Amino acid sequence: APAPANDQSLWEKSTLNRILKRGELRVGLEAGYMPFEMLDKKGNIIGFDVDLARLMAKTMGVKLTLVNTQWDGIIPALLTDKFDILMGGMTITAERNLQVNFADPYIVIGQSVLLNRAHEDKVTTYSQLDDPRYTIATKLGTTGDIAARRFMPRARIRSFESEAEAMIEVRSGRADAFVYDLPYNVVYAARFPDAAVHLKEPFTREPLGWAVRKGDPDFLNWLNNFLRQIRDEGVYDALYRKWFEN
Ligand code: ARG
Known part of the structure; x- marks a missing residue:
């Protein structure tokens, strides 16, 4: 039929x-x-x-x-x-x-970097973070986590359940940077201007x-x-x- x-x-x-x-x-x-x-x-x-x-x-x-x-x-x-x-x-x-x-x-959108203040003017682009001296914080299960592992394979990557937890690590210096969606990083940097430096150039699409x-x-x-x-x-x-x- x-x-x-x-x-x-x-x-x-x-x-x-x-x-x-x-x-x-x-x-x-x-x-x-x-x-x-x-x-x-x-x-x-x-x-x-x-x-x-x-x-x-x-x-x-x-x-x-x-x-x-x-x-x-x-x-x-x-x-x-x-x-x-x-x-x-x-x-x-x-x-x-x-x-x-x-x-x-x-x-x-694209991925960008929120950087610990101590690295200001020394780290100016995401590719410099591909170095075993650096610890990158990411959020579990996100494309930021995937991007960090792909573009910064030599860095140490630590994944957190929430954005807030990851940024506590960056602010305290236990992590050097947070890799995440650019719009989030823009708002975070505007809200807490002294907390981190935003490397505004996105490195994924x-x-x-x-x-x-x-x-x-x-x-x-x-x-x-x-x-x-x-x-x-x-x-x-x-x-x-x-x-x-x-
Ligand atoms: N765009 C990124 C991803 O798809 C992060 C999205 C996070 N969204 C959220 N509601 N926490 O992995």
């Missing part, structure tokens, strides 16, 4: 359909990654990703629930349906793409994308068109300026 022209069961199972029926969009992220997601003084999660998630839920006509999840374990959480979509500034990589699908990139479970073309199609629409309408630009240009 010929396959049915329109496989309705695919849509029945789609995460998008389940979100609409439930009346709730559950977004996985990890607060601490400035300015994409971070805690304000009252303990609310705010940031670029949060505003995009809010806009997404509003467009779907459903309520938004944020599911704060440790980064090292955030893909397993998506795969076991702890939330519907991961909006946590995740770099699109071929390795991750074996496990999850990505919508089109919503921003492109990384598109960030929203991740969803595999086998769900309907959700992916909606996400890409939502992203295109908010770009066309100028809403994306307004949010970008709010979080990245002040």
